[in-house]
Amino acid sequence: xxxxxxxxxxxxxxGCAQHKSDEGRVLIGVSLLNLSNEFIVMLHRAMETRAAELxxxxxxxDAQRSADRQVQQVETFIAQRVDAIILNPCEVEASSPAVExxxxxxxxIINVNSETRAAPTAFVGSRDEESAxxxxxxxxxxxxxxxNVVMMHGFMGQAAQIKRDRGxxxxxxxxxxxxxxxxxxxxxxxxxxxxxxENWIQSxxxxxxxxxxxxxxxxxxxxxxxxxxxxxxxxxxxxxxAISDALQAVKxxxxxxxVFQDARGQxxxxxxxxxxxxxxxxxEKQVYIPFQLxxxxxxxxxMN
Amino acid sequence: MKTWLSRFGLVIALLCIGTALSIVKPVFLTFPNLLNVVRxxxxxxILAVGVTYVLLTGGVDLSLGSVVAxxxxxxxxxxxxxxxxxxxxxAAGVLVGAACGGINGLVVTKGRVAPFIxxxxxxxxxxxxxxxxxxxxPVSNLGESFRWIGSGAVPVIxxxxxxxxxxxxxxxxxxxxxxxxxxxxxNAARASGINVEGVKLFAYTICGALAGLGGVVLAARITxxxxxxxxxxxxxxxxxxxxGGTSLSGGVGGVGGTILGALLMGVINNGLDLLNxxxxxxxxxxxxxxxxxxxxxxxxxxx
Numbered sequence: 267x268x269x270x271x272x273x274x275x276x277x278x279x280x281g282c283a284q285h286k287s288d289e290g291r292v293l294i295g296v297s298l299l300n301l302s303n304e305f306i307v308m309l310h311r312a313m314e315t316r317a318a319e320l321x322x323x324x325x326x327x328d329a330q331r332s333a334d335r336q337v338q339q340v341e342t343f344i345a346q347r348v349d350a351i352i353l354n355p356c357e358v359e360a361s362s363p364a365v366e367x368x369x370x371x372x373x374x375i376i377n378v379n380s381e382t383r384a385a386p387t388a389f390v391g392s393r394d395e396e397s398a399x400x401x402x403x404x405x406x407x408x409x410x411x412x413x414n415v416v417m418m419h420g421f422m423g424q425a426a427q428i429k430r431d432r433g434x435x436x437x438x439x440x441x442x443x444x445x446x447x448x449x450x451x452x453x454x455x456x457x458x459x460x461x462x463x464e465n466w467i468q469s470x471x472x473x474x475x476x477x478x479x480x481x482x483x484x485x486x487x488x489x490x491x492x493x494x495x496x497x498x499x500x501x502x503x504x505x506x507x508a509i510s511d512a513l514q515a516v517k518x519x520x521x522x523x524x525v526f527q528d529a530r531g532q533x534x535x536x537x538x539x540x541x542x543x544x545x546x547x548x549x550e551k552q553v554y555i556p557f558q559l560x561x562x563x564x565x566x567x568x569m570n
Numbered sequence: 571m572k573t574w575l576s577r578f579g580l581v582i583a584l585l586c587i588g589t590a591l592s593i594v595k596p597v598f599l600t601f602p603n604l605l606n607v608v609r610x611x612x613x614x615x616i617l618a619v620g621v622t623y624v625l626l627t628g629g630v631d632l633s634l635g636s637v638v639a640x641x642x643x644x645x646x647x648x649x650x651x652x653x654x655x656x657x658x659x660x661a662a663g664v665l666v667g668a669a670c671g672g673i674n675g676l677v678v679t680k681g682r683v684a685p686f687i688x689x690x691x692x693x694x695x696x697x698x699x700x701x702x703x704x705x706x707x708p709v710s711n712l713g714e715s716f717r718w719i720g721s722g723a724v725p726v727i728x729x730x731x732x733x734x735x736x737x738x739x740x741x742x743x744x745x746x747x748x749x750x751x752x753x754x755x756x757n758a759a760r761a762s763g764i765n766v767e768g769v770k771l772f773a774y775t776i777c778g779a780l781a782g783l784g785g786v787v788l789a790a791r792i793t794x795x796x797x798x799x800x801x802x803x804x805x806x807x808x809x810x811x812x813x814g815g816t817s818l819s820g821g822v823g824g825v826g827g828t829i830l831g832a833l834l835m836g837v838i839n840n841g842l843d844l845l846n847x848x849x850x851x852x853x854x855x856x857x858x859x860x861x862x863x864x865x866x867x868x869x870x871x872x873x
Contacts, residue, residue, distance in 0.1 A: 301701070302701050304706065455799075464610065465840055465843035468598075468840075469843070469846070486793075487792065494721065509708075510708075514711070
């Protein structure tokens, strides 16, 4: 037990020592929603690349979807006296105290990718409603404005689910010939989406003309179920996020479309904004990075 | 006799729900849909059979979901087209699972740490290793022969094979009787000369190996190894086992009940989707059914 304590102490001290040697450089604390999510991993990489280019040092923490942990991480950043904080919020409400505490401590804080109720110093991200609007408009175009659509939701109550739902339904309202005949949560999960689609194929079968999945993981699950049932030719499948699997599937002509959310643009944008703030340069308080529809025609532009 | 009675109760519950569903939604009782149900339960079923061993000894395994993810990404890493014959990724996945289970078993028996804590630690650690191994990204582009494992009726056949072997082990082999003895009364089992530590180590290793197999089937079914797959699968598996009448305190239960428990959960899932019940209400219904089924089982056992 004592040896364990010594070990932990040694680790902690070596961490401090490292911090000392970096003195003089700009230090930015980053708290990310969840590093086991591919999109957040891409966001993280973009930040690290940009930080290296600007020779800024990042301390990156993974909140693992817990807003509570996220608030603690920001408290630690404040205690460390970082120069700025980049927050990739877990929750609209529950991550708000993190923003409030940073502002109260006089440390600029930038929200990236999603919002909090409390207003940060600046925001970089995309309008989630727009992604669903692009997807639904594509479905409407392909179906000439007439047909039956099913929608797979993410985790009910999360900001992305609520906004993509709103964007999809607002768009559906503009096309009276499009009917939403079923909607259900598959919790952003590929295996769950596959089961859900299999069940829908049983209950709705040939009535389904198009599937809108609120992320690509679920779109891939729906696609697999439709392919195994031999129905893919008759049903349009669209996802959101442009993860690499989905891009491959679009390229191969399996998935009809996905919507690209610019992780690189958001990550770079957040670091750029932080540096501008610290240099007292003029900055925009809200930077919106647009979504882009990806189909077979333009998929090459998004693959590397 | 008692377990037979409680199993009979489950069969009645299944028949009632099935009849009601096929009246409201005739499509429920078609061959493609029933194949659907059994295919959808096969991964949870494989995990549930595995954790039955551990629960019978009076232990618990919370690391299943993370082990599923870890073995899935490891197997997928060996399963790119033209890489290796399909046996290699399958064996790699199962062995990784068995290793995780073996570590759980060793720490429980030699380290004398409570199973809840040991497997909770493994749940976190295995998830971390899965993320490290995969770099946080899904491992995709898997070969045809590997994907075959997750297609058609293959997952169902794997589940049936696992169930049959486990049924033989638990009800006919000496090892199986020892498992019940350890779970029923550990001290009595030790006094009668049973190698309690060995039996427990076996239970955790088998449980881990089957979680590994489940991870392989899952990766094949969704055609990718996902480091964030399987979150919460351990609870679904444990729910299936206890619905099937296996006691959380050990010594009572078996594989037959576990299969029925998994089937009940699958039928409810499928039924709620067919009826297009809102996601909010689905969660409530599932919760009530889990507790209700166990409560009914216990009443039957007492009477």
